[in-house]
Amino acid sequence: xxxxxxxxxxxxxxxxxxxxxxxxxxxxxxxxxxxxxxxxxxxxxxxxxxxxxxxxxxxxxxxxxxxxxxxxxxxxxxxxxxxxxxxxxxxxxxxxxxxxxxxxxxxxxxxxxxxxxxxxxxxxxxxxxxxxxxxxxxxxxxxxxxxxxxxxxxxxxxxxxxxxxxxxxxxxxxxxxxxxxxxxxxxxxxxxxxxxxxxxxxxxxxxxxxxxxxxxxxxxxxxxxxxxxxxxxxxxxxxxxxxxxxxxxxxxxxxxxxxxxxxxxxxxxxxxxxxxxxxxxxxxxxxxxxxxxxxxxxxxxxxxxxxxxxxxxxxxxxxxxxxxxxxxxxxxxxxxxxxxxxxxxxxxxxxxxxxxxxxxxxxxxxxxxxxxxxxxxxxxxxxxxxxxxxxxxxxxxxxxxxxxxxxxxxxxxxxxxxxxxxxxxxxxxxxxxxxxxxxxxxxxxxxxxxxxxxxxxxxxxxxxxxxxxxxxxxxxxxxxxxxxxxxxxxxxxxxxxxx
Amino acid sequence: xxxxxxxxxxxxxxxxxxxxxxxxxxxxxxxxxxxxxxxxxxxxxxxxxxxxxxxxxxxxxxxxxxxxxxxxxxxxxxxxxxxxxxxxxxxxxxxxxxxxxxxxxxxxxxxxxxxxxxxxxxxxxxxxxxxxxxxxxxxxxxxxxxxxxxxxxxxxxxxxxxxxxxxxxxxxxxxxxxxxxxxxxxxxxxxxxxxxxxxxxxxxxxxxxxxxxxxxxxxxxxxxxxxxxxxxxxxxxxxxxxxxxxxxxxxxxxxxxxxxxxxxxxxxxxxxxxxxxxxxxxxxxxxxxxxxxxxxxxxxxxxxxxxxxxxxxxxxxxxxxxxxxxxxxxxxxxxxxxxxxxxxxxxxxxxxxxxxxxxxxxxxxxxxxxxxxxxxxxxxxxxxxxxxxxxxxxxxxxxxxxxxxxxxxxxxxxxxxxxxxxxxxxxxxxxxxxxxxxxxxxxxxxxxxxxxxxxxxxxxxxxxxxxxxxxxxxxxxxxxxxxxxxxxxxxxxxxxxxx
Numbered sequence: 001x002x003x004x005x006x007x008x009x010x011x012x013x014x015x016x017x018x019x020x021x022x023x024x025x026x027x028x029x030x031x032x033x034x035x036x037x038x039x040x041x042x043x044x045x046x047x048x049x050x051x052x053x054x055x056x057x058x059x060x061x062x063x064x065x066x067x068x069x070x071x072x073x074x075x076x077x078x079x080x081x082x083x084x085x086x087x088x089x090x091x092x093x094x095x096x097x098x099x100x101x102x103x104x105x106x107x108x109x110x111x112x113x114x115x116x117x118x119x120x121x122x123x124x125x126x127x128x129x130x131x132x133x134x135x136x137x138x139x140x141x142x143x144x145x146x147x148x149x150x151x152x153x154x155x156x157x158x159x160x161x162x163x164x165x166x167x168x169x170x171x172x173x174x175x176x177x178x179x180x181x182x183x184x185x186x187x188x189x190x191x192x193x194x195x196x197x198x199x200x201x202x203x204x205x206x207x208x209x210x211x212x213x214x215x216x217x218x219x220x221x222x223x224x225x226x227x228x229x230x231x232x233x234x235x236x237x238x239x240x241x242x243x244x245x246x247x248x249x250x251x252x253x254x255x256x257x258x259x260x261x262x263x264x265x266x267x268x269x270x271x272x273x274x275x276x277x278x279x280x281x282x283x284x285x286x287x288x289x290x291x292x293x294x295x296x297x298x299x300x301x302x303x304x305x306x307x308x309x310x311x312x313x314x315x316x317x318x319x320x321x322x323x324x325x326x327x328x329x330x331x332x333x334x335x336x337x338x339x340x341x342x343x344x345x346x347x348x349x350x351x352x353x354x355x356x357x358x359x360x361x362x363x364x365x366x367x368x369x370x371x372x373x374x375x376x377x378x379x380x381x382x383x384x385x386x387x388x389x390x391x392x393x394x395x396x397x398x399x400x401x402x403x404x405x406x407x408x409x410x411x412x413x414x415x416x417x418x419x420x421x422x423x424x425x426x427x428x429x430x431x432x433x434x435x436x437x438x439x440x441x442x443x444x445x446x447x448x449x450x451x452x453x454x455x456x457x458x459x460x461x462x463x464x465x466x467x468x469x470x471x472x473x474x475x476x477x478x479x480x481x482x483x484x485x486x487x488x489x490x491x492x493x494x495x496x497x498x499x
Numbered sequence: 500x501x502x503x504x505x506x507x508x509x510x511x512x513x514x515x516x517x518x519x520x521x522x523x524x525x526x527x528x529x530x531x532x533x534x535x536x537x538x539x540x541x542x543x544x545x546x547x548x549x550x551x552x553x554x555x556x557x558x559x560x561x562x563x564x565x566x567x568x569x570x571x572x573x574x575x576x577x578x579x580x581x582x583x584x585x586x587x588x589x590x591x592x593x594x595x596x597x598x599x600x601x602x603x604x605x606x607x608x609x610x611x612x613x614x615x616x617x618x619x620x621x622x623x624x625x626x627x628x629x630x631x632x633x634x635x636x637x638x639x640x641x642x643x644x645x646x647x648x649x650x651x652x653x654x655x656x657x658x659x660x661x662x663x664x665x666x667x668x669x670x671x672x673x674x675x676x677x678x679x680x681x682x683x684x685x686x687x688x689x690x691x692x693x694x695x696x697x698x699x700x701x702x703x704x705x706x707x708x709x710x711x712x713x714x715x716x717x718x719x720x721x722x723x724x725x726x727x728x729x730x731x732x733x734x735x736x737x738x739x740x741x742x743x744x745x746x747x748x749x750x751x752x753x754x755x756x757x758x759x760x761x762x763x764x765x766x767x768x769x770x771x772x773x774x775x776x777x778x779x780x781x782x783x784x785x786x787x788x789x790x791x792x793x794x795x796x797x798x799x800x801x802x803x804x805x806x807x808x809x810x811x812x813x814x815x816x817x818x819x820x821x822x823x824x825x826x827x828x829x830x831x832x833x834x835x836x837x838x839x840x841x842x843x844x845x846x847x848x849x850x851x852x853x854x855x856x857x858x859x860x861x862x863x864x865x866x867x868x869x870x871x872x873x874x875x876x877x878x879x880x881x882x883x884x885x886x887x888x889x890x891x892x893x894x895x896x897x898x899x900x901x902x903x904x905x906x907x908x909x910x911x912x913x914x915x916x917x918x919x920x921x922x923x924x925x926x927x928x929x930x931x932x933x934x935x936x937x938x939x940x941x942x943x944x945x946x947x948x949x950x951x952x953x954x955x956x957x958x959x960x961x962x963x964x965x966x967x968x969x970x971x972x973x974x975x976x977x978x979x980x981x982x983x984x985x986x987x988x989x990x991x992x993x994x995x996x997x998x
Contacts, residue, residue, distance in 0.1 A: 020549035023542070024523040031526060035534075039724045040742025043522070043779070050519035225538045243539025280542070 007070040008080065014058070014067065015083070019281055021055040023239055030237050034229045034247055059087070060094045082465055083282045090283070093159070096145040105138050109411045116409030123399035125380050132408060133376045136369050139413045143370065153370045156414030160290040161421060163469045164480075166367060169417055172424065172482040177360050179486040181390060183353060183493060187341050188392075190497040194336035201325040205250040205258075211321040212248065212262035215314075219300060220452035221246075221266050225273050234261045236268035236297075241280050244272045255322070256338065260301050267300035268293055270452060274460035284464040290415065292459065292468045294422025295429060302352045302423075303430045303488075304443065304451070308495075311335045313444045339496050343391040345400040353489055354391060359420040361386040362405070366413050425472055427485035429459070432476045506569040507579065513557070513566065514582070518780055520554040522738055529736050533728045533746055558586070559593045581964055582781045589782070592658070595644040604637050608910045615908030622898035624879050631907060632875045635868050638912045642869065652869045655913030659789040660920060662968045663979075665866060668916055671923065671981040676859050678985040680889060682852060682992055686840050687891075689996040693835035700824040704749040704757075710820035711747065711761035714813075718799060719951035720745075720765050724772050733760045735767035735796075740779050743771045754821070755837065759800050766799035767792055769951060773959035783963040789914065791958065791967045793921025794928060801851045801922075802929045802987075803942065803950070807994075810834045812943045838995055842890040844899040852988055853890060858919040860885040861904070865912050924971055926984035928958070931975045 028048045036044060058064065064087060071084045094102070112131040119128035143155035151166040213228065231247035238244045246265040251257040271287050279285040287293040304310055311318075315331050326334070341351050347358040365382060368374040374382060383402040388394045395401030407415050433439065433454055442450050458475045466474065473479055527547045535543060557563065563586060570583045593601070611630040618627035642654035650665040712727065730746035737743045745764040750756040770786050778784040786792040803809055810817075814830050825833070840850050846857040864881060867873040873881060882901040887893045894900030906914050932938065932953055941949050957974045965973065972978055 016545070017549065020546045023546045024527065024550060027526060027530060028523065031530075035726065037722065037724050037726050037742055037744075039721075040738060043739040043741060046515070047519045047522045050516065051523060222538075223536065225536050227534065227536050239539060240542040242542060243536055245536075 004071070004074055007067060008075070011067040011071060011084075014063070015282060018055060018058050018283075021051050021058070025051050025055065026237060026239050030239070030245060033233070033235065034231050056094065059090050064091055079278060079282065079284065079465070082284055086283045086464060089162075093146065097142055101138070101141070105142075105411065108134055108138065112411065113406065113409045116403065116406065120399055120403040123397040123403065125398040125402060128403065128409070129376055132379075135408065135411045136376060136413070138411065140370060140372070151367075151371070153367045153414065156370065157417065158414075160415050160418050161468055162289060163467045164291070164417070164421065168480060169363065172480060173360055173363065173417075173420065176356055176420070176424070176482045176486060177390065179482075180353060180357055180489070183490060184341070184343070184357075184392075186499045187353070187493060187497045190499050192336075192497045194340040194496065195333075196337045196340040196342075198329055198333060199256065199337050200253050201323055202252055203255045203323055203325075205252060207321040207323070208250055208252075208255050208258045211318060212259055214317065214321075215259070215263060215305075216246075216266045218446055218448050219263070219266050219270060219304075220449055221269055222273055226269055228262070234265055236265040236272070238269075238272045238286065241272060241275050241277070241285055244269045260305055263305040264297040264301040267297035270300070270455065271296040271460050274452070274456040275463040276461040279463045279465070286464055288462065288464045288466060288471065289468040290418035291421035291425060292471060294418055295425035296422075296455065296459070298423050299426040299430060299455075303426060304448070306339055306352060307443060308335060309440045309443045311338070313446060317446075336496060339492075341493065341497075343393050345387070345393060345395050346404055353493060356420045356423060356485075357390040359416055360390060362407075362416040363420070366408070366416065370413060421468075421480070424480060424482050424485045425468075427488045428472060428476045428478075428481060429455075430488065431484045503570070503573055506566060507574070510566040510570060510583075513562070514781060517554060517557050517782075520550050520557070524550050524554065525736060525738050529738070529744060532732070532734065533730050555593065558589050563590055578777060578781065578783065578964070581783055585782045585963060588661075592645060596641055600637070600640070604641075604910065607633055607637065611910070612905065612908045615902065615905065619898055619902040622896040622902065624897040624901060627902065627908070628875055631878075634907065634910045635875060635912070637910065639869060639871070650866075650870070652866045652913065655869065656916065657913075659914050659917050660967055661788060662966045663790070663916070663920065667979060668862065668920075671979060672859055672862065672916075672919065675855055675919070675923070675981045675985060676889065678981075679852060679856055679988070682989060683840070683842070683856075683891070685998045686852070686992060686996045689998050691835075691996045693839040693995065694832075695836045695839040695841075697828055697832060698755065698836050699752050700822055701751055702754045702822055702824075704751060706820040706822070707749055707751075707754050707757045710817060711758055713816065713820075714758070714762060714804075715745075715765045717945055717947050718762070718765050718769060718803075719948055720768055721772055725768055727761070733764055735764040735771070737768075737771045737785065740771060740774050740776070740784055743768045759804055762804040763796040763800040766796035769799070769954065770795040770959050773951070773955040774962040775960040778962045778964065785963055787961065787963045787965060787970065788967040789917035790920035790924060791970060793917055794924035795921075795954065795958070797922050798925040798929060798954075802925060803947070805838055805851060806942060807834060808939045808942045810837070812945060816945075835995060838991075840992065840996075842892050844886070844892060844894050845903055852992060855919045855922060855984075856889040858915055859889060861906075861915040862919070865907070865915065869912060920967075920979070923979060923981050923984045924967075926987045927971060927975045927977075927980060928954070929987065930983045 025048055028044060028051070032041065032044060032048070068084055068088050068091060071080065072088065073081075075081055075084075097105075108131070112128075112135060115131050116128050119125060139156060140152065143152045146155040146158070148155040148158075149165075154165045157164055157166070157169075209228075216228070217223070225242045226244045226246065229245065229247045231249060234246075234248045236244065236246045246262065246269045248258045248262045248265060268287075271293060275285050287296075311331065311334065315334060319326050329337075339351070341353045343354050344350055347355070347362075350358050361383065364386065365374070365379060369376065369379075380398055380402050384394050387401070407413075433451070436454055437450050439451070442448060459471055462471065469479060524547055527543060527550070531540065531543060531547070567583055567587050567590060570579065571587065572580075574580055574583075596604075607630070611627075611634055614630050615627050618624060638655060639651065642651045645654040645657070647654040647657075648664075653664045656663055656665070656668075708727075715727070716722070724741045725743045725745065728744065728746045729748065731748060733745075733747045735743065735745045745761065745768045747757050747761045747764060767786075770792060774784050786795075810830065810833065814833060818825050828836075838850070840852045842853050843849055846854070846861075849857050860882065863885065864873070864878060868875065868878075879897055879901050883893050886900070906912075932950065935953055936949050938950070941947060958970055961970065968978060
């Protein structure tokens with residue numbers, strides 16, 4: 001009979017192998033999105049496909065199952081325990097789907113993404129519809145394989161926000177929605193009209209980059225464990241906990257893209273750079289959920305980056321890197337401009353107040369789809385109706401409506417709620433942080449170490465050792481509570497719009 | 500019984516797997532040498548070690564042997580035939596060494612490199628000596644495992660320049676050496692004294708880079724299948740034949756480092772970018788030997804980049820990117836300066852005439868070591884004596900003498916001759932090319948396509964389909980012949996130094 005300790009050391013060797021594949025795949029993905037020359041892509045895609053297949057095989061092998069069986073509940077080592085549970089979750093998620101169906105789904109995914117791209121360009125939902133129908137069907141089937149207690153959509157949510165259910169969401173989302181639409185109508189009837197167009201001027205890339213790097217350093221982003229590169233669709237990516245890279249895109253007519261984008265991705269990266277070293281090499285060395293990850297990026301982007309005290313104390317620094325144009329814009333006008341609220345059709349261009357409403361539209365539709373309450377063919381007009389209801393504007397075509405996001409085309413259902421959850425978590429953390437830190441003083445000082453340390457102490461270090469709602473409870477003493485987001489936005493925009 | 504065609508398709512699947520590992524490893528190496536943040540290196544080294552081990556296992560597996568046995572001499576498909584032979588060569592090279600010894604050697608290699616680094620910094624050969632002794636012993640043992648006909652050193656040469664033997668080298672190297680020392684003494688007694696110090700002026704990196712890129716484009720380097728990055732020790736690297744990257748280093752006080760360096764690496768890259776597509780994914784899709792590779796880089800660097808007509812027609816272009824300083828340097832003085840001959844102690848800083856003499860020193864010493872005619876402990880003074888004999892100068896310490904190169908520390912014996920062979924091949928190719936192309940016209944035109952096409956037609960396309968000496972014979976109609984290099988150098992330097 002094999003002893004626990006022998007199983008344990010073999011298991012750790014096995015995890016190291018998996019990790020080697022994972023790190024190689026991640027480097028390839030980073031390269032594919034930042035550096036690779038055009039003609040090299042085709043062959044590289046084969047390589048990543050091959051290595052991903054190897055990793056998938058290891059995650060779902062009989063050998064993995066035997067490790068899990070031998071070690072589960074057989075150890076007092078907390079890290080090992082949770083590692084085994086994490087492996088079990090991945091194992092079951094994958095093994096419950098018949099091989100043949102999984103293969104079909106993977107092929108459908110990549111085909112669908114390219115069809116979606118074409119449909120989006122042509123603004124023709126009809127092209128994409130048959131693919132989306134199949135993707136929805138697969139998701140329903142998979143959800144049934146995985147199992148759920150109350151709502152079939154819960155099985156999908158589990159992949160992105162384990163522990164959060166439709167029941168939870170349906171308690172908080174409508175409240176947020178109603179508060180935000182209420183705020184929005186007050187904002188729209190205010191006589192105060194911040195004007196973000198004053199921000200549009202030629203701002204050379206180099207200056208934007210230097211300012212963004214200065215802010216990243218103040219946040220505590222460690223450039224000896226990371227780097228900043230250019231890309232088309234910005235992202236943060238973890239090669240290992242000592243190599244967490246960020247990327248950004250520069251719009252020389254609108255600095256907000258790169259500046260707020262870098263702070264956002266920097267927030268994701270800080271999370272991963274500060275996971276405890278004892279988790280290195282295990283599958284726990286990663287953010288615990290999409291929602292908690294988004295709480296970190298949104299905290300830095302909005303609660304710090306769009307904060308009044310931040311600009312009070314950083315506008316002079318900003319002007320050192322910025323074109324002369326800004327010398328003629330007062331701090332007051334600048335601050336108001338970066339916080340202009342204006343309903344828009346495209347989610348990723350939305351301001352911080354209307355953003356959650358974009359998420360509600362998507363959540364309600366995908367939940368209804370998975371619950372077979374609506375049909376794919378009805379999506380375009382249902383989308384437009386909801387946009388009208390919540391934001392008061394209506395897409396004039398599918399491209400600026402239902403076809404704008406890649407998520408569904410990639411087969412990802414259950415992902416969207418994370419964005420809104422992350423925002424609520426961020427507001428809860430922000431509120432709690434105030435008890436420990438004089439935020440205004442810290443922000444004013446230009447050295448944000450105390451904020452970063454508080455986040456590391458309370459959130460970062462745990463990686464996947466705690467589930468998202470457990471983190472929220474441990475940190476704030478209560479469960480998910482949308483009131484903090486609502487009061488934050490109410491207070492902030494009441495000041496800006498004077499209602 | 501398994502049919503040939505079934506074996507063939509399984510073999511090709513197997514090669515694809517190997518290729519995925521190889522490409523992932525190569526990307527990691529590129530990243531390690533260009534982009535990785537400092538703290539990420541340690542974990543990344545583990546990943547590359549793991550993937551290299553997997554690749555090594557596949558190259559030497561029983562399964563590989565069974566493919567070789569089933570397919571060797573069983574097919575008329577030339578590419579498949581040579582692929583099998585290439586795999587057999589790798590298989591045997593590795594399998595002939597007992598596992599335990601190979602493991603010891605790999606550990607010794609990495610330890611030796613770090614000891615060498617320290618020894619070099621302290622200029623203390625004694626530190627490195629015991630490691631070098633073991634490395635020499637391993638190489639002797641391996642050479643005996645691999646086998647040879649006449650000289651034990653031939654077994655090592657085979658790894659870098661298959662088909663070339665000590666017999667060949669000992670026919671050509673002494674001739675070259677005598678001719679070059681003769682030329683050198685004439686140059687040294689000439690009253691003409693080109694002065695390369697006039698080239699040393701502040702030349703901002705950006706301008707150097709733009710000029711280098713312009714030349715790379717004229718050479719036909721395809722930026723859609725490659726890219727140029729910064730590094731410390733410049734190299735070219737092939738991810739796949741549609742992704743061949745080059746790197747360079749900028750010295751803002753000496754543009755020659757980046758400009759000639761980029762042309763050199765560009766020459767390597769052109770070789771790999773232009774290998775026939777039918778070899779893609781096989782182990783044949785690579786330069787056939789170190790020597791032929793070096794013939795390509797040296798052809799472009801010296802025969803084009805240090806050519807009179809090149810500067811006649813490109814000095815004006817150069818000055819567009821260069822600082823005003825060069826407006827006061829005549830074309831004549833500039834050309835003479837980039838071709839100054841001056842014996843120096845460090846190989847990688849040598850001019851094109853004395854460079855082969857540095858190689859002779861190393862070749863003669865390593866051949867004698869492997870043949871047990873000298874001992875490691877005697878290397879420092881033997882090195883210094885040979886430098887005195889061939890170049891007329893003597894290192895004052897080990898750092899600028901025997902400790903300057905990494906090759907031996909990495910366990911690589913038999914590699915150095917490639918540099919001199921490559922130079923001779925380049926001269927032979929250059930001579931032959933003149934029959935087909937009016938070189939002066941082509942160089943003058945600034946569009947070097949015809950040169951690149953000739954090289955692709957005659958050399959690049961074949962990858963490893965032809966052995967080095969076969970290429971030389973097919974292209975030039977004769978075997979290795981040092982006379983072309985000697986006459987090229989004689990004619991060129993007679994003009995420059997007026998003797």
